[in-house]
Amino acid sequence: MKNTIKIIASLFLLFVFTASVAKGQDWNVPASAKNKQNPYEASTKNISSGKKIYNINCKSCHGDAGMGNMLPLQPVAPSDLGSQAFLIQGDGEIYYKINKGQGAMPTFEKTLSDEDKWMVITYLRSFDKNKKESKQVAEVVNPEVSDVNLVLDINNEEKKINANLSGVTEKGDRVALQGIELSIKVKRSFGYLDISGDDAYTNEKGNVTIQFPADLPGDREGHVNLLVKVTDDAYYGEVSVDRISSIGLPTDPVNPLDERAMWGTRANAPIWIILSYVGGVISIWGVIFLVLFQLIQLPKMAKNKE
Known part of the structure; x- marks a missing residue:
């Protein structure tokens, strides 16, 4: 009897957990967010850029857009972002979900720039059949090669x-x-x-x-x-x-070592460096000779004092 109660309790808790997780996937998108419009045109460049961002940040869970090969997570699997069921949403709704995240879906508010998010949406719209029929979005579909x-x-x-x-x-x-x-x-x-x-x-x-x-x-x-x-x-x-x-501009190569500069050889060193070096050497040797001369004079100075 006790085992039966434990089993029933476990099943009940599992049901509650599953229901709560599934409910957590219900999005409450504010009306102000829904009204947002994609400011970028559906050009080949933008769609290609969005595809690259999608492959890096979204593909691991959502799979190839429009292919239905999402990661089989439980209890709620990720959506196919290229499906018509998903693309029935407005651009503002998709942007909000990318930005905020929810449940197993991470937030990309700080991970991706605003432009990157819109590029992803532009790419996803290339799978929207309604948009394609009205030619509002350029289609860029490369087969697997x-x-x-x-x-x-x-x-x-x-x-x-x-x-x-x-x-x-x-x-x-x-x-x-x-x-x-x-x-x-x-x-x-x-x-x-x-x-x-x-x-x-x-x-x-x-x-x-x-x-x-x-x-x-x-x-x-x-x-x-x-x-x-x-x-x-x-x-x-x-x-x-x-x-x-040989498409470049023909140019005689210039050896920087041939110029009188800091990086030049000894013969091409700047004059001020040569003078500074010679002056420093003369000064040092002058001090050395002066010290030696004074040392030589010490015995004579001692005798004179006696």
């Missing part, structure tokens, strides 16, 4: 760099990857100079084209070392191309 390939085409005369990004689908077709941010850098003496600009995102053909700075120097033949890579390496892996090209 392998063998990601980055190809460079450099026009030295026009000083243009074109990069193309593609991958192979499960069916074996090579397709362009759209909306992916590329980093384009030039190796300098003490690191890399980023020349990508703000719009280095692949278009629908997988291309990014940038204008190389006309005044960026290379060696005597204009050779520079270019490094182009996919910034979202957490998703696509390390994809990069390192190439030497």
